Amino acid sequence: xxxxxxxGPEQQFKAFLAQGRFMVQRxxxxxxxxxxxxxxxxxxxxxxxxxxxxxxxxxxxxxxVNRKREGSHNVALIDLAEGVRMMSTLPSVETLPIGAPxxxxxxxxxxxPAVVFYPDTHSPDGGPA
Amino acid sequence: MTLRGKAAIAGIxxxxxxxxxxxSATENMAGAxxxxxxxxxxxxxxxxxVFSATSAHAFPTLTICEYLGLRPRxxxxxxxxxxxxxxxxxEAAMALEAGLCDAALIAYGSNQRSAGGRLVSMAEAQWQxxxxxxxxxxxxxxxxxxxxxxxxxxxxEMLAEVAVSARAWANLNPDAFARGPLTIDDCLxxxxxxDPLTSRDCCLVTDGGGALVMVRADRAAxxxxxxxxxxxxxxxxWHRSITEMPDLTLTAASESxxxxxAMAGVARDDIDLVMLxxxxxxxxxxxxxxxxxxxxGEGGRFVQDGRIAPGGALAVNTSGGGLSCMHPGMYGLFLIxxxxxxxxxxxGARQLSDPALALCHGNGGALSSQVTAIFGTEDTL
Numbered sequence: 001x002x003x004x005x006x007x008g009p010e011q012q013f014k015a016f017l018a019q020g021r022f023m024v025q026r027x028x029x030x031x032x033x034x035x036x037x038x039x040x041x042x043x044x045x046x047x048x049x050x051x052x053x054x055x056x057x058x059x060x061x062x063x064x065v066n067r068k069r070e071g072s073h074n075v076a077l078i079d080l081a082e083g084v085r086m087m088s089t090l091p092s093v094e095t096l097p098i099g100a101p102x103x104x105x106x107x108x109x110x111x112x113p114a115v116v117f118y119p120d121t122h123s124p125d126g127g128p129a
Numbered sequence: 130m131t132l133r134g135k136a137a138i139a140g141i142x143x144x145x146x147x148x149x150x151x152x153s154a155t156e157n158m159a160g161a162x163x164x165x166x167x168x169x170x171x172x173x174x175x176x177x178x179v180f181s182a183t184s185a186h187a188f189p190t191l192t193i194c195e196y197l198g199l200r201p202r203x204x205x206x207x208x209x210x211x212x213x214x215x216x217x218x219x220e221a222a223m224a225l226e227a228g229l230c231d232a233a234l235i236a237y238g239s240n241q242r243s244a245g246g247r248l249v250s251m252a253e254a255q256w257q258x259x260x261x262x263x264x265x266x267x268x269x270x271x272x273x274x275x276x277x278x279x280x281x282x283x284x285x286e287m288l289a290e291v292a293v294s295a296r297a298w299a300n301l302n303p304d305a306f307a308r309g310p311l312t313i314d315d316c317l318x319x320x321x322x323x324d325p326l327t328s329r330d331c332c333l334v335t336d337g338g339g340a341l342v343m344v345r346a347d348r349a350a351x352x353x354x355x356x357x358x359x360x361x362x363x364x365x366x367w368h369r370s371i372t373e374m375p376d377l378t379l380t381a382a383s384e385s386x387x388x389x390x391a392m393a394g395v396a397r398d399d400i401d402l403v404m405l406x407x408x409x410x411x412x413x414x415x416x417x418x419x420x421x422x423x424x425x426g427e428g429g430r431f432v433q434d435g436r437i438a439p440g441g442a443l444a445v446n447t448s449g450g451g452l453s454c455m456h457p458g459m460y461g462l463f464l465i466x467x468x469x470x471x472x473x474x475x476x477g478a479r480q481l482s483d484p485a486l487a488l489c490h491g492n493g494g495a496l497s498s499q500v501t502a503i504f505g506t507e508d509t510l
Contacts, residue, residue: 061377062272062276062377064274064324065321066267066322077371077372095324098279109260109261110260110262112260
């Protein structure tokens with residue numbers, strides 16, 4: 001595994017995020033990606049993992065809007081082009097249809113850098129990242 | 130070698146179901162345990178194995194043994210959330226059959242309603258979820274519901290039908306916490322909590338303790354209550370966080386169910402009572418599908434027109450379930466309490482006509498842990 005920073009895969013992922021980089025792990029031998037970051041590919045156990053930049057492209061797999069008196073926010077599961085899934089949020093919209101194409105940005109959420117997604121059809125910077 | 134029919138539930142007890150201000154979780158667990166032991170016709174000193182999992186105690190078996198003065202020689206009780214107790218009955222049957230114990234107590238207690246009015250959990254945050262502030266446990270179930278609706282055309286009206294059917298059963302159960310009329314429109318117009326789930330798609334938040342006593346089948350025949358035999362059990366778990374659930378419309382009940390049926394040696398069509406862990410309305414739909422009571426994707430349409438309500442073709446959650454009877458945080462033990470009451474013929478106005486086989490399906494985490502247990506009367510041995 002490329003040791004770009006100290007600590008385990010979780011800490012390394014967060015360190016990349018703090019540098020403004022959205023990285024995922026990939027097995028050198030199989031080419032298979034894994035997220036969330038781990039010591040091995042679950043199930044098959046490959047440990048030859050390297051960090052590669054995520055494409056940032058994905059689609060909405062499932063979505064809910066968490067409604068509270070103090071405000072609402074959506075929670076989505078995003079299928080990335082790399083074949084892995086992650087939880088995220090779509091800050092620019094109340095909700096989005098399942099299957100909608102989205103792209104990633106790194107923004108500060110609750111004081112920490114986090115990967116969030118914008119609809120491809122509509123974003124502050126006018127299109128895919 | 131099989132566990133089929135080797136052990137039986139000889140005693141059941143509940144305590145402070147609903148709202149019981151001023152009682153601790155430990156007191157609710159102990160109160161239920163005392164009742165279950167009494168129901169079995171046994172004494173505290175007869176109990177030599179203890180199984181427990183709760184959301185309130187780091188070491189629940191230590192707590193209940195100290196409180197009741199038990200000195201067990203076998204202790205179990207892994208915590209897989211609400212499904213723990215379907216697992217515990219299988220573990221207890223193994224320990225009994227192996228001669229590691231002679232009388233097993235399985236106990237649970239919570240005071241979550243009186244203590245705070247919301248689900249209490251010691252569960253650690255999942256770091257890959259935390260930045261997005263999902264609301265546990267509802268967000269995971271809402272995501273699954275969103276996906277089921279997208280893939281299979283399941284509607285909010287179908288989800289509502291699950292809640293309305295559960296309420297109709299609760300209205301026949303004097304011990305149910307939520308009674309009174311409930312319509313599809315009531316559900317659809319209820320406060321949206323986590324799209325597409327409204328407050329009526331969510332289980333109750335109650336207090337309560339529950340307990341079971343299990344012994345070997347030969348001894349059960351000599352105890353006062355009509356024995357309810359464990360015929361089969363099966364477990365499966367595939368993920369912890371909803372982010373890691375491979376397909377949000379397919380739960381590991383699709384594995385635990387067939388394992389339980391294989392051990393029990395009974396057919397799905399022979400099941401008289403289906404007790405499903407209905408923390409949310411989508412659960413009932415998913416588990417009906419994954420346990421084979423209807424094809425994948427058809428659960429929403431299956432529950433329509435009162436099919437799982439009183440008088441319907443399939444008796445599901447006859448207590449009123451987690452949606453309308455009670456839900457003190459980890460509900461799985463109470464599925465078994467209702468199954469035992471039905472198989473004994475003690476279920477009052479909601480009593481089914483001479484049921485012989487009951488399936489209890491426990492769920493834990495975010496559709497994570499799935500455990501199925503099948504019980505039967507003496508006639509099914």
